[in-house]
Amino acid sequence: MxxxxxxxxxxxxxxxxxxxxxxxxxxxxxxxxRDEVYALADKTTKEVSTDGEHYKAFLDVKxxxxxxxxxxxxxxxxxxxxxxQLRDFDAxxxxxxxxxxxxxxxxxxxxxxxxxRADGSVGTGFNVKHVFDIAQTTAKPRQRPNPVRDDxxxxxxxxxxxxxxxxxxxxxxxxxxxxxDREQDVIFVRRGMEAGDIFRSLxxxxxxxxxAYTTPDYNRKDAAxxxxxxxxxxxxxxxxxxxxYDFNRMPERFREADSKDIxxxxxxxxxxxxxxxxRMHRALEQNKTPKNKEQER
Numbered sequence: 001m002x003x004x005x006x007x008x009x010x011x012x013x014x015x016x017x018x019x020x021x022x023x024x025x026x027x028x029x030x031x032x033x034r035d036e037v038y039a040l041a042d043k044t045t046k047e048v049s050t051d052g053e054h055y056k057a058f059l060d061v062k063x064x065x066x067x068x069x070x071x072x073x074x075x076x077x078x079x080x081x082x083x084x085q086l087r088d089f090d091a092x093x094x095x096x097x098x099x100x101x102x103x104x105x106x107x108x109x110x111x112x113x114x115x116x117r118a119d120g121s122v123g124t125g126f127n128v129k130h131v132f133d134i135a136q137t138t139a140k141p142r143q144r145p146n147p148v149r150d151d152x153x154x155x156x157x158x159x160x161x162x163x164x165x166x167x168x169x170x171x172x173x174x175x176x177x178x179x180x181d182r183e184q185d186v187i188f189v190r191r192g193m194e195a196g197d198i199f200r201s202l203x204x205x206x207x208x209x210x211x212a213y214t215t216p217d218y219n220r221k222d223a224a225x226x227x228x229x230x231x232x233x234x235x236x237x238x239x240x241x242x243x244x245y246d247f248n249r250m251p252e253r254f255r256e257a258d259s260k261d262i263x264x265x266x267x268x269x270x271x272x273x274x275x276x277x278x279r280m281h282r283a284l285e286q287n288k289t290p291k292n293k294e295q296e297r
Contacts, residue, residue, distance in 0.1 A: 033128045037075065037107050042259040044074040049254040049262045052247035057081060059229060062270055063236035066277050070266040072108040079106045083133040085141075092132060097139035105130035151195035153287065154238055158202060158276070160283035162187070164209045166202075177201030180208040182220075199240045203276065204231035210272045225251050226269050233273040238280065 048058045061077045062068070064084055068076065076083050086106065089099065112125040134141060159166050165186040172179055178189045178201035187205045189198065207230035212218045232245045254262055 030127070033107075034109075034126070037109060037128050040078055040107075041071050041074050041263070044078040045259040045262050045266070048074065048077070048266075049250060049257075052250060055247050055250065056232075056245070058266075059233050060236060062273060063233045066233075066237060066274055068108075068270075070263055070270045073270065074263070074266075075108050076106060080133050083135075085134040086131040087134075088129060088131050092137050092139065095139060097134075097137040099132055100136055100138065103132060103136040105132055149238075149284065151199075153284065154240075154280075155195065155198055155202070157280040157283035157287075158199060158206070158234075160279050162206060162209070162279075163213055178205040180205040180212070180220075182212055182218075196241055199238075200231060200235055200244075203234040204228060206276055207231055207234075207272055210275055211268070214272070215268065226265065226272070229269045230273045230276065233269075234276050234280075237273075237277055 048055045058073060058077050061081060061083070062070075062073045065073060065076060065086070076086070083106070086108075087095070089105075092099065108129050108131055109126040110129040112127040114122050115125050117123050164180070167186055167188055168191045169188045170191055172188060172190045176190070177193055177197050178187055180187045187202065187209060189202060193201070204227050207227035208220065208223060210230075211223045211226060215223065228245070229247075232242055234240075235242050235245075
């Protein structure tokens with residue numbers, strides 16, 4: 001016995017029951033909770049894949065929680081669709097906030113340990129994590145001055161370190177504001193458009209370019225829905241008008257696909273949106289004036 005082990009010895013029946021930790025029961029409980037969360041993710045996946053408004057709500061959550069995976073975005077949508085800032089109990093406590101009485105935690109998934117599959121490959125296990133939205137706590141949203149970003153800054157950030165060349169042209173096929181040409185590896189942008197139209201058209205074609213680089217079997221027709229969805233997320237995150245986006249016609253392939261395959265496609269959409277908005281964020285941070293940086297401290 002070490003010098004401290006006596007602190008954990010049972011001190012009599014009036015205070016403790018001298019019972020052993022049941023590892024099997026604990027593992028069973030954790031597995032049951034994981035099964036429950038995955039079932040919720042499957043249910044929400046089917047809902048968003050068959051209903052345009054529900055799908056748009058999924059993209060709205062993604063635009064706010066840009067770093068969340070597709071599965072966790074689905075889980076947040078199902079439990080707290082208006083969430084804006086999520087942390088676990090300890091993180092909120094460290095921030096000086098407490099959880100409001102009777103608030104219920106939100107269950108998401110976080111990577112756990114690795115394991116060996118039956119075929120010998122290595123997989124990553126996931127554990128359930130309990131988090132709370134800032135609205136469920138005593139924390140006050142930090143009042144940061146909204147940086148004044150003009151249209152030129154936003155468009156410049158959108159094309160910052162783009163994976164392809166961007167070239168202005170006088171003419172494009174009817175109704176197209178921009179077009180990704182895979183053979184030439186360039187995005188053509190119609191000259192003379194309004195800023196919002198430029199941003200919406202260009203964000204969609206940038207999504208096509210990203211998808212062409214990351215998807216081995218890319219073709220424009222099959223990638224159209226994903227690129228359109230990515231454009232919506234990017235616009236939504238940066239305050240560009242999205243009233244013209246329509247998701248009433250969901251892809252037919254979603255009707256026959258299982259939840260796992262649908263989530264795989266949603267993951268591609270989420271990852272592509274994260275990549276584009278990440279470049280934008282870095283560009284806008286670089287271009288902040290010293291005065292704006294000081295105000296945000």
